Amino acid sequence: MLQIREGQCGLCMHFGESHQPDTKLIQIRQTHQAPEDLLDDCGHPRHASLHLRVTPISGCDGFEPARIQ
Ligand code: SF4
Numbered sequence: 001m002l003q004i005r006e007g008q009c010g011l012c013m014h015f016g017e018s019h020q021p022d023t024k025l026i027q028i029r030q031t032h033q034a035p036e037d038l039l040d041d042c043g044h045p046r047h048a049s050l051h052l053r054v055t056p057i058s059g060c061d062g063f064e065p066a067r068i069q
Pocket residue numbers: 007008009010012013014015016041042043044047054058059060061062063064
């Protein structure tokens with residue numbers, strides 16, 4: 001499992017934004033841990049048209065904290 005810190009994709013509201021938050025996404029936000037093979041879409045308006053796929057430990061300056069469900 002990967003440990004996710006503030007500022008990384010796994011805790012960003014844009015991570016997986018293109019689909020409904022599933023159990024996996026909710027667990028990542030609650031536990032700050034994610035499987036090592038996980039990739040998901042970045043829904044940030046500046047990345048969405050490029051269909052950027054990121055890991056939970058990726059990051060960028062567009063980070064906005066996700067709400068805990
Ligand atoms: S690439 Fe940036 S905007 Fe997209 S999910 Fe990661 S931190 Fe958020």
